[in-house]
Amino acid sequence: xxxxxxxxxxxxxxxxxxxxxxxxxxxxxxxxxxxxxxxxxxxxxxxxxxxxxxxxxxxxxxxxxxxxxxxxxxxxxxxxxxxxxxxxxxxxxxxxxxxxxxxxxxxx
Amino acid sequence: xxxxxxxxxxxxxxxxxxxxxxxxxxxxxxxxxxxxxxxxxxxxxxxxxxxxxxxxxxxxxxxxxxxxxxxxxxxxxxxxxxxxxxxxxxxxxxxxxxxxxxxxxxxxxxxxxxxxxxxxx
Numbered sequence: 001x002x003x004x005x006x007x008x009x010x011x012x013x014x015x016x017x018x019x020x021x022x023x024x025x026x027x028x029x030x031x032x033x034x035x036x037x038x039x040x041x042x043x044x045x046x047x048x049x050x051x052x053x054x055x056x057x058x059x060x061x062x063x064x065x066x067x068x069x070x071x072x073x074x075x076x077x078x079x080x081x082x083x084x085x086x087x088x089x090x091x092x093x094x095x096x097x098x099x100x101x102x103x104x105x106x107x108x
Numbered sequence: 109x110x111x112x113x114x115x116x117x118x119x120x121x122x123x124x125x126x127x128x129x130x131x132x133x134x135x136x137x138x139x140x141x142x143x144x145x146x147x148x149x150x151x152x153x154x155x156x157x158x159x160x161x162x163x164x165x166x167x168x169x170x171x172x173x174x175x176x177x178x179x180x181x182x183x184x185x186x187x188x189x190x191x192x193x194x195x196x197x198x199x200x201x202x203x204x205x206x207x208x209x210x211x212x213x214x215x216x217x218x219x220x221x222x223x224x225x226x227x228x229x
Contacts, residue, residue, distance in 0.1 A: 046217035
């Protein structure tokens with residue numbers, strides 16, 4: 001199975017900061033990676049698909065990049081509503097799907 | 109707007125069974141693959157199972173293989189997860205999620221709000 005490793009696991013930042021989260025795959029997944037945001041008590045919400053495509057309705061301060069085994073999610077200017085947990089998920093495999101362990105973005 | 113509403117969660121003893129359901133609306137259910145994903149309290153997300161649009165292809169995580177069965181009724185726009193031989197480590201919020209294609213091998217979005225399963229004696 002393909003493993004995804006996210007880093008860091010926790011990130012402390014201030015409003016206005018530029019934030020970058022990394023997701024590394026154990027083998028190439030081309031661009032078949034999505035990023036989700038999850039707030040406490042809520043279902044995950046899709047931000048980015050196919051590594052760099054912004055989901056409709058998601059603010060443009062969110063962006064994704066990468067291909068193969070290394071991917072990043074960037075928030076260009078952190079806003080109060082962005083304090084949440086972020087997960088990457090691969091959908092390259094045709095028989096199993098995996099998530100990264102999550103990155104919690106906290107207020108500094 | 110796509111809606112997914114899960115139900116069927118509750119408290120069950122180890123070794124017991126539970127059947128979860130997900131009712132879909134505001135999209136053509138029979139055209140899309142569907143996932144179940146779970147999240148243990150305070151933990152990350154774990155994919156559980158996927159089913160293709162017509163139910164002909166099903167895949168399971170190793171942790172539930174042989175114990176859980178995913179199914180769908182396209183006439184009723186419902187997705188089910190039959191869970192047998194439940195273990196304490198199956199305790200989690202269970203989410204259903206729609207995929208963007210018929211096979212299920214694509215992005216999962218949106219998700220329902222989840223139903224909580226607690227396995228405890």
